[in-house]
Amino acid sequence: MFAVLIDQFWSLTIAGVALGFIYVLISLGYTMVYGVLRMINFANSEIFMWGTFGTVITSRDIFHYTQTSEPATGGKLALVLVSSLLMSMLVAGLTAIFVEFVAYRRLRMKGTNRLATLISAIGISIALQEVMRLLTDSRPVGSPRVLEKIILTEVWGANIRLDTVITIIAAAAIFFILERFIKLSRMGKAIRAVSMNEDAAKLMGVNLNRVITTTFLVGGLATGAAGFFYITVFEYTKFNIGFTMGMAAFTAAVLGGIGNIRGAFYGGLSLGLLEVYASAVLGTQWKAVTVFIILVLVLLFKPNGLFGEAVQTTRA
Amino acid sequence: MKIRNYWNLRDWGASVWESANRPKRVAIALTSIILVALLPFAGASFLATPIAAYDAVLVYPVGIFVLMALGLNIVVGKSGMLDLGYVAFFAIGAYTMAIMGTTTGLNTWEIMPFGIAFAMIAGVILGLPTLRLRGDYLAIVTLGFGEIVRLVVLNSSWSKGPNGIANIPMPPDIGPLKFKLDDQKVFFWVVVIMILLTIWMIRRLSVRRPGRAWEAIRQDEDAAELMGIATLKYKIWSFTLGAAVGGAAGVLYGSKNLFIAPEMFTLNVSILILACVVFGGIGNIWGVIVGATILGYLPDRIRFISDARLLVFGIVLVVVMNFRPDGLLPRKKREKAIVKKGANA
Numbered sequence: 001m002f003a004v005l006i007d008q009f010w011s012l013t014i015a016g017v018a019l020g021f022i023y024v025l026i027s028l029g030y031t032m033v034y035g036v037l038r039m040i041n042f043a044n045s046e047i048f049m050w051g052t053f054g055t056v057i058t059s060r061d062i063f064h065y066t067q068t069s070e071p072a073t074g075g076k077l078a079l080v081l082v083s084s085l086l087m088s089m090l091v092a093g094l095t096a097i098f099v100e101f102v103a104y105r106r107l108r109m110k111g112t113n114r115l116a117t118l119i120s121a122i123g124i125s126i127a128l129q130e131v132m133r134l135l136t137d138s139r140p141v142g143s144p145r146v147l148e149k150i151i152l153t154e155v156w157g158a159n160i161r162l163d164t165v166i167t168i169i170a171a172a173a174i175f176f177i178l179e180r181f182i183k184l185s186r187m188g189k190a191i192r193a194v195s196m197n198e199d200a201a202k203l204m205g206v207n208l209n210r211v212i213t214t215t216f217l218v219g220g221l222a223t224g225a226a227g228f229f230y231i232t233v234f235e236y237t238k239f240n241i242g243f244t245m246g247m248a249a250f251t252a253a254v255l256g257g258i259g260n261i262r263g264a265f266y267g268g269l270s271l272g273l274l275e276v277y278a279s280a281v282l283g284t285q286w287k288a289v290t291v292f293i294i295l296v297l298v299l300l301f302k303p304n305g306l307f308g309e310a311v312q313t314t315r316a
Numbered sequence: 317m318k319i320r321n322y323w324n325l326r327d328w329g330a331s332v333w334e335s336a337n338r339p340k341r342v343a344i345a346l347t348s349i350i351l352v353a354l355l356p357f358a359g360a361s362f363l364a365t366p367i368a369a370y371d372a373v374l375v376y377p378v379g380i381f382v383l384m385a386l387g388l389n390i391v392v393g394k395s396g397m398l399d400l401g402y403v404a405f406f407a408i409g410a411y412t413m414a415i416m417g418t419t420t421g422l423n424t425w426e427i428m429p430f431g432i433a434f435a436m437i438a439g440v441i442l443g444l445p446t447l448r449l450r451g452d453y454l455a456i457v458t459l460g461f462g463e464i465v466r467l468v469v470l471n472s473s474w475s476k477g478p479n480g481i482a483n484i485p486m487p488p489d490i491g492p493l494k495f496k497l498d499d500q501k502v503f504f505w506v507v508v509i510m511i512l513l514t515i516w517m518i519r520r521l522s523v524r525r526p527g528r529a530w531e532a533i534r535q536d537e538d539a540a541e542l543m544g545i546a547t548l549k550y551k552i553w554s555f556t557l558g559a560a561v562g563g564a565a566g567v568l569y570g571s572k573n574l575f576i577a578p579e580m581f582t583l584n585v586s587i588l589i590l591a592c593v594v595f596g597g598i599g600n601i602w603g604v605i606v607g608a609t610i611l612g613y614l615p616d617r618i619r620f621i622s623d624a625r626l627l628v629f630g631i632v633l634v635v636v637m638n639f640r641p642d643g644l645l646p647r648k649k650r651e652k653a654i655v656k657k658g659a660n661a
Binding site: 040102103106107110112113115116117118119120122123124125126127128129130131134243247250251254285286288289292293295296299300303 | 392398445446448449453455456457459460461463464467468470471583587590591594595598623624626627629630631632633634637638641642643
């Protein structure tokens with residue numbers, strides 16, 4: 001049972017870290033919105049799904065790569081990858097702003113109950129998913145292979161592939177930039193102020209609407225970047241991939257302590273590793289069950305998540 | 317926000333009901349029950365559904381949705397706990413029916429208590445550790461529970477995995493009333509009876525100690541605890557009763573459908589039922605019934621825009637929540653039962 005795990009420990013670990021970084025970026029979309037609004041950004045999974053299509057559109061329709069064309073090299077490769085990444089972030093960021101505008105803003109201004117907002121967010125995520133289903137004819141969309149997955153080196157019997165390396169380094173860089181933005185910029189300070197105390201922040205002259213829109217935007221940008229990395233690693237997308245990834249990322253956010261950006265980092269990484277190990281030991285079909293059981297246990301013994309603040313009792 | 321006076325069906329209904337004396341109330345109730353029972357005969361009118369058989373739509377989704385929404389309303393509406401895994405109890409009921417029905421030879425009515433019992437046991441098992449959590453944490457744990465039940469069923473051999481279980485027996489005939497696949501009137505009447513029983517149970521409980529405890533917990537859990545309410549106990553009760561209704565709906569669904577498979581019990585069902593509750597008016601039985609009827613019926617009625625119907629459904633959710641955030645028929649600001657009958661029990 002554990003033979004596979006011991007045999008392939010290092011290659012599993014690398015795959016887990018890469019998956020973990022994708023989770024880290026998606027869970028930023030949940031955790032930032034939760035930090036500011038104290039609400040689940042239910043549509044984030046669909047924002048992610050739209051983000052993956054940003055990458056596919058760039059490489060397939062703008063640069064005209066097909067399934068059979070030669071992988072790009074050198075400067076061309078960098079150009080395609082960077083513009084795909086930016087396109088994914090742009091698409092997801094705009095979708096996130098749209099979601100905030102349509103599903104959250106009016107209800108927030110009215111100060112209505114949280115469930116109404118949740119249902120409205122559920123409605124917008126159904127609509128986003130359905131639009132994409134109609135556009136793609138319910139079919140999975142393969143992404144052309146722009147990046148050749150060459151094996152760079154071998155460490156302890158594990159192959160280090162180029163796409164995993166790019167994913168890990170670039171995702172870590174994006175996370176670091178966003179984290180600095182929240183920590184150091186004026187806007188980031190405003191976001192943190194609102195998440196600490198909304199009324200006090202308003203009294204200090206913080207423009208609440210702008211802060212909330214920016215929060216959605218930043219969360220959307222991170223989620224979109226995750227969409228790009230997802231395509232780079234898995235090379236395939238479909239209108240309904242959002243759900244599984246979104247669920248896992250949300251679990252990661254809770255695991256790390258939702259509302260806490262550092263928490264998203266640790267939560268995402270540990271969930272990615274956990275999922276990969278669990279599927280090696282128990283088989284892929286049980287990995288979601290393992291993840292949920294661990295989540296329940298964490299919530300029972302450490303209800304604020306592993307790195308969270310005390311948010312679980314603030315809103316019943 | 318100002319309270320809008322137009323469209324206030326709730327107050328109009330309440331004033332008619334309250335000004336009526338006992339015989340008049342019985343008359344109103346009987347007329348409405350008969351009208352509802354006659355619904356399957358209205359298939360030729362504008363109510364007809366374009367593709368699915370009309371009487372089948374009345375049973376599932378409409379009837380079963382109403383039943384499940386009433387059950388979920390005990391948890392979400394009455395005691396204010398967000399449950400995103402309600403489908404688990406539905407699945408437990410349906411699988412109890414499927415497995416016991418195909419192996420033991422018991423009929424639907426004999427299996428019903430087992431289905432309800434298993435769902436309630438699952439409710440206690442899930443409730444005991446998790447109901448200490450609040451708000452969104454409870455939501456995510458229940459959501460996880462719903463997924464765990466589905467995945468266990470999907471990956472186990474006793475449930476025949478993804479193939480599902482076929483040849484589930486239909487309920488036995490009740491005298492001249494026969495259960496048939498092509499004519500589901502009798503199923504519909506059974507659902508209506510189950511809905512009436514559920515309404516009766518909820519109304520009885522709401523004006524007594526549990527109902528008041530739930531209301532207190534919903535408004536402020538800490539205050540309720542300080543007032544000496546055993547909050548955990550009442551929360552588990554609420555959870556378990558909701559589970560029981562979901563289990564009963566599952567047993568009936570399994571027996572009606574003759575075939576069940578794990579893909580029928582996805583998170584989407586939980587979300588749809590929650591949407592029914594919130595859309596209609598959370599906490600108000602009549603609102604919940606209206607919401608579940610509309611959301612169950614609408615996708616089938618607008619089948620002519622076939623492919624885009626879920627898209628329209630999503631947009632309807634957003635628009636209605638934006639303009640009527642408390643639902644179509646919201647509950648009253650203060651449960652009058654508490655004021656009037658506070659003295660008894």
